[in-house]
Amino acid sequence: MSRSPRRTMGRLTLGKIAIYCTLSVVFILAFYPFFYTLFMAVMPYSEYVKQPVHVLPSGFTLDYFEQVLSNARLIRAFVNSALRTFVGTILSIIVTMLTGYALSRKNLRGRRVLNFLFVVPMWVSGGMIPYYLTIRAVGLLNSFWAMIIPVLINSFNMFIARSYYADYPQEVVEAALVDGASQFGTFWRIIWPTSKPLFATLALLIGSFHWNDFFWPSILVSSEWQPAPVLLNSIMTNRTLLFGLGQGARIEPQSFISAVAAIQIIPLLIVYPFLQRHLVKGIMLGSVKG
DSSP states (O other): OOOOHHHHHHSOOHHHHHHHHHHHHHHHHHHHHHHHHHHHHTSOHHHHTTSSOOSSOOSOOOHHHHHHHTOHHHHHHHHHHHHHHHHHHHHHHHHHHHHHHHHHOTTOTTHHHHHHHHHHHHHOOOOHHHHHHHHHHTTOTTSGGGGTGGGSOOHHHHHHHHHHHHTSOHHHHHHHHHTTOOHHHHIIIIIGGGOHHHHHHHHHHHHHHHHHOOTTHHHHSOGGGOOHHHHHHHHHHHHHHHHHHTSOSOOOOHHHHHHHHHHHHHHHHHHHHHHHHHHHHHHHTTSSOO
16 A cells, blocks of 8 residues: 555654754854844843853843934944945846846847856956056045946846846747837836846845945945945944053943844845745746756
8 A cells, every 4th residue: 555645745754853953953053143143232231241141132122222323423324325225226136137138139249258258257356456446547436336336237146137038938029029119118118027036036136235245345435435334343343442452441332233233134134034035036047948
């Protein structure tokens, strides 16, 4: 007598138990730092210093969030991060989707050469100094656009878009062209509205990059346009340096820094669950043929 497939799938075996245990350990190791940061942000500093390690928060306070939200410099940094993320994400999505659609057209002249030129930056970089000198030469240094224009398109994101449009039903495109629509009109009126999975995928990938980027903004822009990650690092570094030199016994409490980090993390934690299913679908599009 054959066993019921449903009973076989529902039975726990040693292999399944090992997989579940491994995934649980990976989940704890990956997500506990985020939870610990949130715990510290709502934990009174007097409770924080009582013991070296806290598995769960001791006490509750929102004083550090109030201090962050009352600090004009930090508010300005978060506004810069939000503005950069919004403008950079929208412009990058438009440019990436247009480029991906163009390179997915088989009748595009020089298509192979252009695809090759997008592959090269994925493996070869011009270097930090030439990059900095180029930004300065074109007049973008210490400006808001220094964080937007140089990273307007990413080769990896572009190839995701190209794969998506390569698998797009060509009958729809050909019907629009026969009816007299231009290539741009076809893209804008027909293809763009039906590219929701791709749009969500690019929004999450590009938005996360802009929101978390630290290295180049710390070099290319002045304090007026510094995003939150740069200012957070500056606060931590300066307070630690002063404490090490003995100049000022009071340093910024770790809970205050955790509150700043929590505000930096919370938006991504809120947005990610809504876009996660589109992210997986969008990345897998075009990966399997036939």
